Amino acid sequence: MTPRQTAALKKVDADSAARDGVNDVIDIGMLDDWIGFHLRMAQIASFQSFARHAQGIELSPGRFAALVLIDRNPGISQTALSRAIGSDKSTLTPVLDSLVKRGLVSRERTHNDRRLYELKLTDAGKNVMRAMHEHAQQHEKNLDTIVGPKDRALFLKILRKIAATRE
Amino acid sequence: MTPRQTAALKKVDADSAARDGVNDVIDIGMLDDWIGFHLRMAQIASFQSFARHAQGIELSPGRFAALVLIDRNPGISQTALSRAIGSDKSTLTPVLDSLVKRGLVSRERTHNDRRLYELKLTDAGKNVMRAMHEHAQQHEKNLDTIVGPKDRALFLKILRKIAATRE
DNA sequence: TATTGTTATACTCTATAACTATA
DNA sequence: TATAGTTATAGAGTATAACAATA
Numbered sequence: 001m002t003p004r005q006t007a008a009l010k011k012v013d014a015d016s017a018a019r020d021g022v023n024d025v026i027d028i029g030m031l032d033d034w035i036g037f038h039l040r041m042a043q044i045a046s047f048q049s050f051a052r053h054a055q056g057i058e059l060s061p062g063r064f065a066a067l068v069l070i071d072r073n074p075g076i077s078q079t080a081l082s083r084a085i086g087s088d089k090s091t092l093t094p095v096l097d098s099l100v101k102r103g104l105v106s107r108e109r110t111h112n113d114r115r116l117y118e119l120k121l122t123d124a125g126k127n128v129m130r131a132m133h134e135h136a137q138q139h140e141k142n143l144d145t146i147v148g149p150k151d152r153a154l155f156l157k158i159l160r161k162i163a164a165t166r167e
Numbered sequence: 168m169t170p171r172q173t174a175a176l177k178k179v180d181a182d183s184a185a186r187d188g189v190n191d192v193i194d195i196g197m198l199d200d201w202i203g204f205h206l207r208m209a210q211i212a213s214f215q216s217f218a219r220h221a222q223g224i225e226l227s228p229g230r231f232a233a234l235v236l237i238d239r240n241p242g243i244s245q246t247a248l249s250r251a252i253g254s255d256k257s258t259l260t261p262v263l264d265s266l267v268k269r270g271l272v273s274r275e276r277t278h279n280d281r282r283l284y285e286l287k288l289t290d291a292g293k294n295v296m297r298a299m300h301e302h303a304q305q306h307e308k309n310l311d312t313i314v315g316p317k318d319r320a321l322f323l324k325i326l327r328k329i330a331a332t333r334e
Numbered sequence: 335t336a337t338t339g340t341t342a343t344a345c346t347c348t349a350t351a352a353c354t355a356t357a
Numbered sequence: 358t359a360t361a362g363t364t365a366t367a368g369a370g371t372a373t374a375a376c377a378a379t380a
Binding site for chain 2: 026027028029030031033034035036037038039040041042043044045046047049050061065068069071072073076080084086133136139140142143144146147148151152154155156158159160161162163164165
């Protein structure tokens with residue numbers, strides 16, 4: 001490892017820098033060589049880009065993911081869904097409340113075990129998901145361009161590996 | 168700060184799957200090929216790993232980053248700091264309040280322009296940063312192992328590129 | 335007793351707008 | 358007028374603990 005120790009995270013404009021007595025370029029020190037830090041910054045940028053592409057459709061990446069998961073796993077329970085997206089079941093309650101209220105998801109008790117709900121997409125939910133899909137695909141296309149076709153598979157493989165690791 | 172959280176996309180245990188009538192493995196559909204999705208999942212996993220390593224020291228990645236930035240740029244103003252970490256100045260106010268209250272950061276008006284604060288680390292702040300550094304390095308070492316030495320530079324380069332893109 | 339899902343509660347992170355004090 | 362920082366406020370996202378209904 002060869003820490004560069006210095007990098008421009010963001011240039012401060014010359015005027016304000018002079019005014020502040022602060023250097024033109026901010027020194028991010030050891031962070032510059034840290035995977036975790038850049039993972040965080042990349043995710044923030046990606047999230048913001050996603051939000052720009054999806055403006056008009058009110059659906060955060062998390063909710064969109066919930067919709068996709070319900071679509072692909074019709075009848076899934078809330079607890080199973082919460083496990084899949086890595087959040088607590090109590091976190092999911094208001095999310096599903098709003099998705100049901102907006103008519104995108106149906107929630108019915110199972111016949112076998114009346115403690116569980118069966119989650120399914122309504123037709124409206126499928127439509128919204130499809131519309132969202134298009135926006136998300138444009139966003140993905142931009143990411144693809146940034147990553148480049150040559151390194152795409154490797155990059156994805158590493159991301160999957162990081163996500164799968166629980167140590 | 169004690170985020171528990173489970174594995175994203177993890178397998179549902181056989182028993183509960185049978186009980187739920189849900190497949191053993193959750194189908195994530197189109198998400199599986201999406202960079203943005205896996206970026207998000209990797210970041211969540213990395214964050215949780217960071218939290219586990221840093222348990223005992225109450226410092227989120229964001230606050231740790233603020234500390235590092237102040238350490239490397241002593242005398243930086245709050246607005247410059249907020250620009251560097253990409254959040255609003257009002258977001259930073261309570262963060263700095265708590266860092267100052269905990270004796271980790273000093274905040275003094277500049278002599279030239281009495282609207283600005285000069286942020287600096289106190290000795291206690293430097294100590295905490297050093298302790299944090301050790302935890303964070305262990306965390307980084309794990310990430311390094313996952314990524315592998317061969318692909319590390321390329322992976323970092325792509326992350327930087329994504330973070331730098333504002334389209 | 336154990337599990338599903340809800341409720342009550344709380345904390346973090348984030349932002350916008352209006353404000354103050356200084357320039 | 359413009360800038361640095363605070364305050365008021367709000368909303369998303371997250372969690373834990375206690376609870377009701379059901380198993």
